[in-house]
Amino acid sequence: MQALTDKSKQVSRKPMNFMERMYLPAIFKGMVITFSHIFKKKPTINYPEKKRPFSPVFRGLQILNRDEEGRENCTACGLCAVACPAEAITMEAAERQPGEENLYREEKYAAKYEINMLRCIFCGLCEEACPKDAIYLSETFTPADYQRKQFIYSKNDLLIPHPKENPTAYQQALGNRPKRESVI
Amino acid sequence: MMLLSIDLGLVIEKLVLIVVVISASLVIAMYTTFAERKVAAILQDRRGPNRAGPFGLLQPLADGLKLFFKEEIIPNLSSKFLFILGPALAMMTAMMTSAVIPWGDKIELFGRSISLQIADINIGVLYVFGVVSLGVYGIMIGSWASNNKFSLLGGLRAASQIISYELAMGISMIALLMVTGTLSLKEMVLQQQAGNWNVIYQPLGFLIFLICAFAECNRTPFDLPEAENELIGGYHTEYSSMKLGFFLFAEYINMFISSVIMATLFFGGYDMPFVNETLLSPNMAALIGIVALMGKVICFIFLFMWVRWTIPRFRYDQLMHLGWRILIPLALFNMLLTGGVILYFHK
Numbered sequence: 389m390q391a392l393t394d395k396s397k398q399v400s401r402k403p404m405n406f407m408e409r410m411y412l413p414a415i416f417k418g419m420v421i422t423f424s425h426i427f428k429k430k431p432t433i434n435y436p437e438k439k440r441p442f443s444p445v446f447r448g449l450q451i452l453n454r455d456e457e458g459r460e461n462c463t464a465c466g467l468c469a470v471a472c473p474a475e476a477i478t479m480e481a482a483e484r485q486p487g488e489e490n491l492y493r494e495e496k497y498a499a500k501y502e503i504n505m506l507r508c509i510f511c512g513l514c515e516e517a518c519p520k521d522a523i524y525l526s527e528t529f530t531p532a533d534y535q536r537k538q539f540i541y542s543k544n545d546l547l548i549p550h551p552k553e554n555p556t557a558y559q560q561a562l563g564n565r566p567k568r569e570s571v572i
Numbered sequence: 573m574m575l576l577s578i579d580l581g582l583v584i585e586k587l588v589l590i591v592v593v594i595s596a597s598l599v600i601a602m603y604t605t606f607a608e609r610k611v612a613a614i615l616q617d618r619r620g621p622n623r624a625g626p627f628g629l630l631q632p633l634a635d636g637l638k639l640f641f642k643e644e645i646i647p648n649l650s651s652k653f654l655f656i657l658g659p660a661l662a663m664m665t666a667m668m669t670s671a672v673i674p675w676g677d678k679i680e681l682f683g684r685s686i687s688l689q690i691a692d693i694n695i696g697v698l699y700v701f702g703v704v705s706l707g708v709y710g711i712m713i714g715s716w717a718s719n720n721k722f723s724l725l726g727g728l729r730a731a732s733q734i735i736s737y738e739l740a741m742g743i744s745m746i747a748l749l750m751v752t753g754t755l756s757l758k759e760m761v762l763q764q765q766a767g768n769w770n771v772i773y774q775p776l777g778f779l780i781f782l783i784c785a786f787a788e789c790n791r792t793p794f795d796l797p798e799a800e801n802e803l804i805g806g807y808h809t810e811y812s813s814m815k816l817g818f819f820l821f822a823e824y825i826n827m828f829i830s831s832v833i834m835a836t837l838f839f840g841g842y843d844m845p846f847v848n849e850t851l852l853s854p855n856m857a858a859l860i861g862i863v864a865l866m867g868k869v870i871c872f873i874f875l876f877m878w879v880r881w882t883i884p885r886f887r888y889d890q891l892m893h894l895g896w897r898i899l900i901p902l903a904l905f906n907m908l909l910t911g912g913v914i915l916y917f918h919k
Contacts, residue, residue: 415883422615422882432619 447512447525450503450541451548451561455493458550461522464498471517476507494520503546505530505539526561585686593670593690601824602632604873608824611877639817647810649719658714659811659818665707666825672696673832674758676842676861680854688858689758696757697745700833701738704788707826708734711790711797714819715807726806729888730797733787736895737794741784743903744777747910748837761841771838776906778838780899785830787895790823792880796888831872832865839868 407413433440442448453461464481482499484492491497512525533539549557606621606628613620621628646655676688693699708731715727751773752760764770771778787794798806805811808819835841842861852860886894 415879418882419878422878425615425617428617430617430619432617434619434622 442527446527447510447515448529449505449526450508450514450546451524451526452501452543452546453522453524454548454551454558456551457490458552459489459491459493460497460547461493461520462498462501463494463496463520463522464501465496465519467517467519468514468523471513472508473511473513474507474509476504476509477514478502478504498543501543501546503541505541506536581684585684586690589686589688589690590671593675594667597667597670597825597828598821600828601821602636604824604828605635605820606632607873608877608880611874612881615878615881636817639814642813644813644815645810647719650810651717651719654713654717655810656815658710658712658717659815659822660710661713662707662710662822663818663825665703665710666822666829668703668706669700669829669833672699672757673829673836674761674841675865676858678854679858685854688862692756692758694754694756694759697749697755697837700757701742701745704826704830705734705738707788707822710822711807711819714811718807718810720810722803722805723807723809726797726799726803726809729803730790730807733790733794733796733891733895736892737784737787737899740780740895740899740903741788743900743907744774744780744784745837747777747903747907748774748781750907750910750914757836757841761836761843764840765843769838769840769843774838774906774910776902777910778834780903780906781834781838783894783899785834786876786879787891789826789830789876791827791876793883793886794891795880795885796891799885827873827876828869831869831876834872835865835868841865 455461464479466479466481469475469477469479478500479498479502480500481496484495484497510525514523515525530539548561551558609631610620610628612618621631624630624634646652671690672693674687674689674692678685678687680686711730712727715723715730718724748770749755751770752763754760754763760770786792790797796806797803798808800806803809808816811819842865844860844864847860850857
């Protein structure tokens with residue numbers, strides 16, 4: 389029969405000689421191999437203490453962005469929810485009242501903004517769809533939890549820390565990655 | 573009252589010694605389970621348990637606690653008495669062997685000279701063999717009482733395996749006895765302390781003894797009684813909670829005890845090489861002796877684990893073939909050879 393590849397090898401069926409039948413040399417050879425593994429570097433990382441660096445294009449947990457004065461960028465246009473292939477995003481829009489100019493950047497804002505992290509596939513299409521530079525995929529991933537409802541992240545969980553009130557946390561949340569040029 | 577003039581100090585001293593030896597072997601067995609997981613991990617380029625306590629040192633305590641709090645399930649159709657007797661017997665026989673082992677030389681305490689051996693009986697080796705072969709009863713009774721075919725198969729395998737390997741072990745032992753001329757373990761250690769270790773006179777005997785010890789402890793490559801992939805858990809399939817813990821624990825105690833026995837019989841027991849114990853104070857000598865014995869035991873336990881994580885399990889017919897057609901003739905040949913050499917040199 390024609391072989392598909394040239395990798396097939398004929399199995400040797402010749403009877404074992406005396407040394408091979410003693411098994412002990414072979415066992416000893418195997419033990420030397422396992423012993424040599426004691427000195428090998430372990431590929432495992434002690435996870436919570438030490439974290440593996442992510443690739444620069446890593447897409448993790450979403451964050452809702454604020455501008456430099458700490459106003460929310462999101463205008464609840466719904467483009468991210470439309471773009472979302474997993475239908476993970478829900479939102480409710482509301483009108484900005486007078487006196488709330490320091491909270492929201494434009495006249496319309498998201499009163500409710502939820503992402504179901506069990507549905508989300510972290511494709512990043514919401515980030516691409518957003519015309520207001522309001523949603524980004526960060527460099528962290530969703531932590532484990534005990535209940536399903538804990539995975540529906542509300543606006544409080546998603547919003548980036550305030551840049552004026554908590555600048556260090558804001559810088560940390562921004563990450564080290566260069567931002568895409570704003571679409572606007 | 574004069575008739576009852578038993579030295580009370582002796583009784584207390586022996587009781588203390590028994591408590592110390594048993595608790596020490598329990599603790600050592602506990603940490604052997606930890607060491608097994610750690611060694612397995614290291615040999616497989618993993619890290620092993622390192623979460624409970626520093627370096628994971630509290631892991632065996634956590635494991636024990638878990639076993640204690642697990643639900644106790646006794647199968648409805650099992651015979652309850654035997655079901656409980658099985659693990660108890662396995663544990664008891666595992667502990668009993670430690671009675672005749674000389675853990676060290678004498679120590680001087682409170683003006684008394686205390687021998688670090690619970691009982692120096694002149695048939696020590698026979699006693700060890702007797703108790704070790706009782707160990708299979710725990711497994712057999714437990715597996716029979718489970719009323720489960722997998723358990724029963726595991727028990728059958730354990731029984732036939734131990735019977736087959738006991739023979740070769742005994743015969744290799746006879747050759748050693750011809751060299752030493754005594755059955756007392758203490759006497760053997762003293763001889764090895766004065767002269768050479770027995771492994772120099774009996775290398776083949778030691779090899780046979782080692783292989784048989786692996787089989788007696790149900791360790792890989794002879795762990796057929798608990799072959800997971802064909803018998804689920806073997807003889808402890810139906811066991812849960814601390815009764816399962818007892819079976820697993822007994823295995824580790826057996827491993828510890830057989831390491832001690834191999835060290836005592838072939839590697840000089842508590843004899844520290846290149847150190848002349850007679851020049852030291854007795855307490856110091858005893859301490860060095862215990863350290864030496866434990867060092868040898870740790871080496872053997874590591875060997876047990878090293879082999880376990882290197883070679884796969886035997887097939888059943890291979891096991892029987894090795895036992896009956898290779899090891900027993902080899903042991904007989906070794907006995908004959910030893911006898912011939914002794915006769916020739918008129919030792």
